[in-house]
Amino acid sequence: MSKVGLYWRLLQGVVENPRYYYFVLRRSAYDKTARRLAQNDLPENGTFYPVKLDLHVIYGCNLRCKMCGQWGDTGTYFNYDTAKLKRELKLEVIEGVVQELVPHGLRYVDIEGGETFLYPQIIELLRMLKRHRLFVKPVTNGTLLKKYAGELIDTGVDAIHISVDGDKEAHNFVRQAEWAFDKTLEGLEAIIVERERRNRHTPLIHVSFTMTRHNKSSSALKLCEELAGKGLLDVLTIKSNPIWVPTAKGEAYNKVAAQYFGTNGLTSWTGFAEDYGDFEEEAKEIAQTIRRLKTKDYDFFVHHLPSIPLTEIPKLYTDYNWNLGRTHCSVPYLEPTIDVDGHVYACNLFMDEPLSMGNVNEQPFLDIWFGDRYQTFRRMLSEQGGLLPICNRCCQLTEH
Template sequence: MGNPIPIQYVMKVIESPDILVHGARHALRRRVLGPLDYRRGDGLSRLPAQVGLKLVNACNLRCKMCSQWGESGYNFIRPAAELRQLVPLSAYQKLIDDIAHYKPWMYVWGGEPFLYRDIMPLIAYMKEKELLVSITTNGTKIGSHAKDLVAYGTDILLFSIDGPKDTHDNIRGYKGAFDLTVSALQEIQAEKKRQRKAKPYIVMTSVFTANNQSNMEELYEIAEEIGIDMMMTYYAWFQTEESGLHYTQILEEKMDITPWSWRGYLWNVDEIDPQAVADTVRRLKSRRWRFPYAFFPELKPEEIAPYYRNHGHTFGHSKCVAPWTLCGVMPNGDVVTCRDYPDVVLGNIQQESLLNIWNSQQAQTFRHLLQGEGLLPICSRCEGLMDI
């Protein structure tokens, strides 16, 4: 994190110490206990610190760099009937009942999660069970939910905005997207004041692309006007044909699985100018902002060009412990080892408890594979390795 933490942010966190506790537990699991489980060698692991619920595949936007619905999005090659499958609320409630006792961090996303019809009852149920709930959204479908999102005690809302109005709408493929998202942000902030609540914390997320690599400062200024609690800026995740084909070869040989998700990350990263990005990052870090910020992955200035031009460079990250600490539940109920690359399915929550699926034979097989390979070819540009 490059910005001194503003005192007003510290005061907000003090008002909600539960987030500090969850954050500390997650960090302990990720940084200490996860590596210990990795070294056990038996493929088993403690229960996941974070459970990601991908509620829907559907999305109303078409962001250029999106692995799902972007220019090379993998959803375009998936069967339409499969994309429409949804887990009913009752099955999610059963899942929550199974895992609530150990208090995992619940991460809700999509597609656009607010297209899931029962998202508000689901949030209410998770908060009744005293789980920490964070939601990633493009903000255009929140509509009338602002009041309940605050009242239910939603912990963190991550809004995706990639630049000032015209830039954002161009990247998102939808004219008017910026206004809808900013309006939702403002309504959430107003509702927090009306209800005298500190939460949800508002986190703005953005991704460097060729369209915004030189004007990200304008977005940070907009974020200050809105009064966000934190900014997270990503250098972008991507793959190459070579990394994807090598990954395919390994999974086919070792697990008899033909992966498909990597094709969604084949967008043209060569359009990004590493020097322009480096200059923008330098300018951003030279200014004081009224919110803390972070770049993912954390790179030194001289590492930015290799990040975009040398796909195999892992910048010191030698092993991935995400399959030992995190799991993802797909819209059809499939439990996967990596939510961004959901090729390896461990089971389905509509057929079996997550508590049994987590250390299933399939889970152990994949963990053994990852230990044997060190890293898979796609891992070098995945947030499971460098971010979460």
């Protein structure tokens, strides 16, 4: 398909849903806020109202992906007891928060797990969020999409984010399940069939591929060749920014958190504890692979994150201190996260209960958002120069 044809397909999506531009323009709000933070240009109450809400609705997952900070090789969810792992974020609690925030400009909601589609009330949740005219994007491994395809499209959900780790061989290796790739493709096919049956251009199907030490850069090329011409997706994002935290940086973060919150031994970062210092040659190969991908035409958009010159890609893996010139994180000012137990977090990646800002089962969300603990977190971030020791490879920083 020509580039004109691709742009026309996205334009059709914009006509059907004006917020379809989400994947292209969302970054602007975060960049603008980061600039204001750098200039200490904040409202009198110290923050803005949230524009995006992240919901972690369930702990359980049907895969054990090697790189996952939850259920991967060093994942932290293995430490949770059985009773905790069976919990779910209550639908009525979510709606209460949404009703609080929509009048103040909430626009986007991401839904995550565990595996999002293991949440028993996922369809009811999507319907409720769409009733509030929000841009809604569930994040999934794709293996359960076939079961929900028709209902999913009928909810009016705007986009689906599916993570894939390469061609069939690479993906199944990383996901530690020989059936994972086929199930995901079956799910994509089912979504496309039901979308066409209803003459819809949404949900936008967004597949992401992250290059890590667990897959080879060549598997990105094989993936594109596998998907090309099948019409199974709209956007493919190739990411050269795996989330990783050197142990020394994690320990430094624990000291900073202890200084401001009196915490002891935070562990969420240990799910991403890794060092890519020996990865320089592989990183050069990744840069070459992305350069080759940029020269090809597919029937879906292919773009690379983070938006940096390809010559700088090796630094992403070998120089953790390099922050890509991003000096301030906007997430604590724009994007709260609520976990399965109702805890609210200022960071949507590193979530430790001792750093909960409050619990929506116990108090109104906005009391938490403007409360003392959130303000202390923002002050901590500001006094540490805009970033914490574990921030430099967080996707929220490198992609926004």
